[in-house]
Amino acid sequence: MEHVITVEHLSKTYGDTKAVQDISFSVKKGEIFGIIGPNGAGKTTTIEMLEGIRKPDNGTIDVLGLVPNKQLRELNKRIGVQFQATSIQNKMKVKEALDLFASFYKKTTQKDHLIELLGLKEKLNVNFEDLSGGWKQRVTLALATLHEPEIVFLDEPSMGLDPHARREMWSMIKLLKDQGCTIVITTHYMEEAEKLCDRVAMIYGGQLKALNTPQELLNEMSVNYLSFESEEIEYDYLLSLPDVLRVEQESNHFKVFSDDQQTTAYHIFKYCHEKEVTLNHFKFEKGTLDDLFVHYLEKEQTA
Ligand SMILES: Nc1ncnc2c1ncn2[C@@H]1O[C@H](COP(=O)(O)OP(=O)(O)OP(=O)(O)O)[C@@H](O)[C@H]1O
Numbered sequence: 115m116e117h118v119i120t121v122e123h124l125s126k127t128y129g130d131t132k133a134v135q136d137i138s139f140s141v142k143k144g145e146i147f148g149i150i151g152p153n154g155a156g157k158t159t160t161i162e163m164l165e166g167i168r169k170p171d172n173g174t175i176d177v178l179g180l181v182p183n184k185q186l187r188e189l190n191k192r193i194g195v196q197f198q199a200t201s202i203q204n205k206m207k208v209k210e211a212l213d214l215f216a217s218f219y220k221k222t223t224q225k226d227h228l229i230e231l232l233g234l235k236e237k238l239n240v241n242f243e244d245l246s247g248g249w250k251q252r253v254t255l256a257l258a259t260l261h262e263p264e265i266v267f268l269d270e271p272s273m274g275l276d277p278h279a280r281r282e283m284w285s286m287i288k289l290l291k292d293q294g295c296t297i298v299i300t301t302h303y304m305e306e307a308e309k310l311c312d313r314v315a316m317i318y319g320g321q322l323k324a325l326n327t328p329q330e331l332l333n334e335m336s337v338n339y340l341s342f343e344s345e346e347i348e349y350d351y352l353l354s355l356p357d358v359l360r361v362e363q364e365s366n367h368f369k370v371f372s373d374d375q376q377t378t379a380y381h382i383f384k385y386c387h388e389k390e391v392t393l394n395h396f397k398f399e400k401g402t403l404d405d406l407f408v409h410y411l412e413k414e415q416t417a
Pocket residue numbers: 128131132133151152153154155156157158159160302
């Protein structure tokens with residue numbers, strides 16, 4: 115598989131803040147690659163170094179055979195960067211914004227196709243300020259892709275969107291992928307990473323903590339759990355059971371993470387039967403990247 119981005123030992127410090135520390139990864143041609151992590155993890159710093167906007171302190175970056183911060187003009191012909199909605203004039207009509215951005219590039223044969231693809235036709239004469247958040251994001255996505263870039267960089271593209279608009283944004287991004295575009299996206303919405311990305315790099319405190327497909331990450335980490343409510347069962351008892359990795363308790367609601375859910379469930383039911391303890395809403399739950407993330411954060415805090 116061809117790699118379009120290769121990053122080796124990348125670091126960036128602001129004063130005392132180590133924003134990115136010794137990160138290495140590669141992005142494959144045609145994939146949706148997610149950089150995920152909580153606020154302040156180093157996602158924006160990382161993606162902006164790939165875009166050539168920020169200069170790394172250490173390490174190397176190769177994007178389409180170019181060094182981003184040194185060959186920015188060449189790079190900008192081949193990559194697309196989604197601008198923040200705030201960088202577009204409010205009184206500008208959608209059509210005017212598309213025409214303006216198209217004038218920056220030689221190759222903009224995509225314009226009509228994008229209008230069609232992103233469903234922008236009905237909004238062409240609407241002022242940017244009068245669009246909803248979801249439509250604004252569609253427009254900025256179109257502006258980023260007018261020149262048929264090989265890679266598109268999206269920094270938190272569904273930030274502030276309602277769940278419906280967010281799903282629509284995912285469909286748009288998948289359409290771009292279907293056209294052969296490679297997409298690098300930062301997000302702190304774990305559901306977005308799980309549903310949209312082919313592979314995700316999980317960063318926290320500027321460090322790369324994990325890199326894999328969302329499914330493999332979940333498989334590796336045993337984040338499936340038993341969920342139930344009980345007034346009488348004890349946290350320490352649950353934690354003492356064989357195969358149990360950890361237990362989360364919020365008042366009478368328990369999540370029991372186990373290497374062997376069937377055996378753990380058997381022990382819990384047997385105990386409850388013998389002690390006449392009542393369990394409610396017992397379920398076998400599938401873990402999500404959210405659970406994986408909490409797991410990582412807790413590991414960090416106890417380390
Ligand atoms: N220009 C800057 N000057 C000083 N510190 C900065 C600068 N940019 C980012 N930082 C700090 O570097 C760290 C990483 O920030 P960054 O914006 O890359 O993280 P992020 O994961 O994108 O977070 P968010 O989701 O909140 O934007 C944070 O501690 C942040 O405060």
